[in-house]
Structure formats: C-alpha cells, structure tokens
Amino acid sequence: MRPRSVRARATLGATAVVATALGAASFALLGILDGNLVRGAQADAERQALATAATAAGGGLEPVLVPGRGIDFLQVVDARGRVLAATPNLSGSPALTPTRPGKPGTVRDTWKRGPVRGGQRHRVVQVTTVTGGGLVTVYAGTSLRQADTADETLKAVLAVVVPLLVLTVALVTWRVTGWALRPVEAIRAEVAEISERDLHRRVPVPRSQDEVARLAVTVNATLDRLEAAGIRQRRFIADASHELRSPITVLRTQLEVARAHPDPALWGELVSGALEDTVRLQDLASDLLLLARLDTSEPPPDTPVDLAGLLREEVRARRGGPVPVEPDLAGEATVRGSTLWLSRLVANLLDNAQRHAERRVVLSLRVDRGRGTAVVEVRDDGPGIPAADRERVFERFTRLDDARSRDEGGTGLGLAIARDIATRLGGTLDALDAPRGARLRATLPLAAD
Structure with a gap:
C-alpha cells in the first residue's frame, strides 16, 4: 500500500504532518480554552465562598443567601449536617454532601451533575471555617455551562475546519508537486525516446534555475559525452578497418604474386615484404588490444x-x-x-x-x-x-x-x-x-x- 510515485509520497507526507500538527493544536486549544473558563468560574465561586465564610464567622449569617455574579448556589452546613443558610434555589434541600470536614480549609472540585440546572457541570469551592457554634462549611458552586458550550462549539468548528485544511494541503501539495515534477517527467520521456541512433537529441531545460534545471543540464552533458564517445568509437572502428585493410591487401598481393610466379629468385623479397606487413599487423593488433583494455572501467x-x-x-x-x-x-x-x-x-x-x-x-x-x-x-x-x-x-x-x-x-x-x-x-x-x-x-x- 506504499505509494510509489514521488508526487504521492510528498502529498501523503505533507498531509500526515499537517494533520498531526492540526490535531495536536486542536487538542491544545481545547485544553487551554476549557482550563481558562474553569479557572474563571472557580475564581468567582471561591470569592463568594470566602466572603460567605467570613460572614458566618462574624455571626451575621442570614438564612437566605443572595448569590453573587455567576454563582448558581450557596449552602452553609454546620458540623452536625444542619443547613444553616442557602440560596433560594436550594431552600428546603438537605446538605449537599454527607461528609463533614474535620478541620478548616478549602477544597475545590468539579461536580459532573450539580444540584441545580440539571446535568450541567459545576465548579464547587468548599470552605470550612470556625465560628462561635463550631465548624461551618460553605459550598459555593458556579455553572460550567459556558465552558461546555464553548467546548462543543469549538469542537464542531474544528471538526469542519481541520479536515478542510488537511484536504486543502493535500490538494495544494498534489498540484504543486505535479507542477514541480512536470519538467522531470518531460526529461524522463525524452530520455526514454533517445536510442543509440538519436544521441544528438537533448532534454528540455526548464527556465526555473532550480535543481530540476541543473538535472536537465547534467543529463544533456551526459548525452554530450555519450555522443562524443559514440563518434569516437565509430571513427576508431573506421580508422582501424582502414589501417588493417592496407597491410592485409599488400600481404595478399605479395602472396598472389608468389603463387603466380613461382620463381625462387623472387621468394626472398616477397617473404621479407610479407614478414614486414605481418609485423605491422601484429603491432597494430597489439595496440588495438591495449587501447581496448585502457578503455575499460577496470581499476x-x-x-x-x-x-x-x-x-x-x-x-x-x-x-x-x-x-x-x-x-x-x-x-x-x-x-x-x-x-x-x-x-x-x-x-x-x-x-x-x-x-x-x-x-x-x-x-x-x-x-x-x-x-x-x-x-x-x-x-x-x-x-x-x-x-x-x-x-x-x-x-x-x-x-x-x-x-x-x-x-x-x-x-x-x-x-x-x-x-x-x-x-x-x-x-x-x-x-x-x-x-x-x-x-x-x-x-x-x-x-x-
């Protein structure tokens, strides 16, 4: 299943990198947004809880509490679990939790389902303080409906935007790599058409002055060397044939003369001439063999x-x-x-x-x-x-x-x-x-x- 073309691999690689980066960025953005909204809600709840605890410690606590900005509910419970005060939306309700703190302090927690507004999450701050009647615990909760709504909205936007961005990157990368590789394909097609009889042909050199242009120049330089080598080879073969033909012709003539005129007086001269041409042939053959060895790619x-x-x-x-x-x-x-x-x-x-x-x-x-x-x-x-x-x-x-x-x-x-x-x-x-x-x-x- 691995893509075989450079274009497909480049597109797949770019798409994978962008998809990974956008996925990581989306998770980070969701985490940052949720964290900021939760911290803001917690700050409001903690501020209201501390203020109510201070009122309780001073003995000025009223049975009906008025919630501040952003606060969904307030409840004050003594050490025996009796509700001393609450906001109107919790009037007549029992204590929010059955557990009772044993010492003063502050506890922060997120309730998945709060006592009001149905299934909304709440950020609850629990402050325990000492009053004249013993330990008193104040529960202040604020809704995380805004955070949940923002998270859902952002998730919906990212679910549409991220795939579109990934698809756009894939499409742009596919088109750009195709445009960049078009000269390479032209070079490949031209080289594929060049045979040993068409070494005069050259590949097109793009005007981009980039790596592809340098590749085309290098390919043309290689074709220049191949054409020159082919010309030298053909010239060498023609010259070698000519050089071999001359002494062979002379040697044949001398042998034919010796056969046509079987005069012993002429044999010495004819044999000397034939020996001289044979030596020339031998020297030429040795030179040609050495040249062939020098032309090999052996070290x-x-x-x-x-x-x-x-x-x-x-x-x-x-x-x-x-x-x-x-x-x-x-x-x-x-x-x-x-x-x-x-x-x-x-x-x-x-x-x-x-x-x-x-x-x-x-x-x-x-x-x-x-x-x-x-x-x-x-x-x-x-x-x-x-x-x-x-x-x-x-x-x-x-x-x-x-x-x-x-x-x-x-x-x-x-x-x-x-x-x-x-x-x-x-x-x-x-x-x-x-x-x-x-x-x-x-x-x-x-x-x-």
Whole structure:
C-alpha cells in the first residue's frame, strides 16, 4: 500500500504532518480554552465562598443567601449536617454532601451533575471555617455551562475546519508537486525516446534555475559525452578497418604474386615484404588490444614502480639506435602503476621522438616533491609539432606526416596510447612549446611514502 510515485509520497507526507500538527493544536486549544473558563468560574465561586465564610464567622449569617455574579448556589452546613443558610434555589434541600470536614480549609472540585440546572457541570469551592457554634462549611458552586458550550462549539468548528485544511494541503501539495515534477517527467520521456541512433537529441531545460534545471543540464552533458564517445568509437572502428585493410591487401598481393610466379629468385623479397606487413599487423593488433583494455572501467594497476630505473632500462635498450637517447635523470622517483604500462608510455614517446629527430633525443626526469609529481620529458630536434596540432597528435590514428609515418612503421596510435596510460594512472601528457623540435611532457603522481 506504499505509494510509489514521488508526487504521492510528498502529498501523503505533507498531509500526515499537517494533520498531526492540526490535531495536536486542536487538542491544545481545547485544553487551554476549557482550563481558562474553569479557572474563571472557580475564581468567582471561591470569592463568594470566602466572603460567605467570613460572614458566618462574624455571626451575621442570614438564612437566605443572595448569590453573587455567576454563582448558581450557596449552602452553609454546620458540623452536625444542619443547613444553616442557602440560596433560594436550594431552600428546603438537605446538605449537599454527607461528609463533614474535620478541620478548616478549602477544597475545590468539579461536580459532573450539580444540584441545580440539571446535568450541567459545576465548579464547587468548599470552605470550612470556625465560628462561635463550631465548624461551618460553605459550598459555593458556579455553572460550567459556558465552558461546555464553548467546548462543543469549538469542537464542531474544528471538526469542519481541520479536515478542510488537511484536504486543502493535500490538494495544494498534489498540484504543486505535479507542477514541480512536470519538467522531470518531460526529461524522463525524452530520455526514454533517445536510442543509440538519436544521441544528438537533448532534454528540455526548464527556465526555473532550480535543481530540476541543473538535472536537465547534467543529463544533456551526459548525452554530450555519450555522443562524443559514440563518434569516437565509430571513427576508431573506421580508422582501424582502414589501417588493417592496407597491410592485409599488400600481404595478399605479395602472396598472389608468389603463387603466380613461382620463381625462387623472387621468394626472398616477397617473404621479407610479407614478414614486414605481418609485423605491422601484429603491432597494430597489439595496440588495438591495449587501447581496448585502457578503455575499460577496470581499476588501473596500483603497484610501486621505480620510474628512474625504468627510464634507465629504456635508454640502455636503445643504445646503438639510429638516433641516440641522452638521459637527464635528476633524482629518484617511485610512482604507482605497472611496469608494463609505464614502459609502453616511455617507449611510445621515445619511438615518436626517434622517428622524427635528426641527431638527438633527450629523456629527462624531474621530481616535484611539493606537488607530489614526477615529470618525464622527451625532446627531439626534429621538425616539431605545430601549435594547432598539439592536441590532435594525441587522437587515435593521427599522422601529421602520413606517408612518412607509414613508411617508418608508425600506426598513429603511439601517442594516443601514451596519453591514455598517463590519464589512467592519474597523470597528464601534453605537447609543449619548444625552441626547436617537439617537447612532450608526462606528469605522474608519486607513490605515497
């Protein structure tokens, strides 16, 4: 029976709170009103009783008593139960109570049925005093008819007003929450209509500038990211298909030539070409597999890695290459990640630098303890990267010099993989301005001590 919609729950909650508050307020109001009226009646009765007791103590008591304002009856009884005086409406009546007080004092009580006016409640004050003839008790009663009438009237009013107020609150809450949730329903309906082919669509943003408007902005931002991811995925698939088709086509051509011309003199050249294209396919497949792993939501590796030692190993592995790598390693640094990922990051940066450098490549390491980062820079003396292309070089399958990169074995994925690794490990990779050549800087967070 629990309401499932936010609108129904909000209405039920508001109605329950208001009903509880109005119920408590109604009971409190009835209690306060009844208490005030009863205290007023008691004050009148007590004043009359004390005055009559003083008259009796002074010996000036008359057999017939005249009631004061608001007093319904008076009766004076001695210790033996004889009625000494009374108001005309109690003339000839016996003592009001059979009990006799044993000492002077004042007693206040409410009688459900008084001796006069039928079933009306009475507030009775009993004052016992000492006279020349012994103890005398004065009974003074005043009707609570006014209090009872006010209580009944107030109860009747509350019985009508409180349900109307509760119903009004329920209706207003239902309408207001419906008005407030209407944009949410519009957002839900629009999102429900968006499929993988309609990621260009956006949800309506209300002009209220409230939480619902911020929700719509957030949903649209999420759709922007989904659309961009879809575009990147389709572009990646198209580029990967194109990159795979080229070496496969060349490899097939070489095999067809070898089959059509079974000349042993040509086999060496054909096999070398086929092996080169096979290696290119293998490298491309490895890059694509690594990119697929980097794109997953699995947590990145988190083991301590000696970055300085890893860089030294990379430098030693490239000795004797066409372009030497000069190390400039200042200090030691330990970062969190994996040796495989960090080696691939550095190798891709050095491969890119050696592919375009003329005479030298510099690999440097700086440690910034204040910021808790290790900074790896790779600089070369090649043609450099134009300012307009410093972000584009990190896109997948991007080649600024497409023909030369293909001849030298580049797939256009090296820098994209390097940036993805740096980002997954909590760092950054950027192309910076340099006086000459290219300058790539990777910033990685240091491992906690």
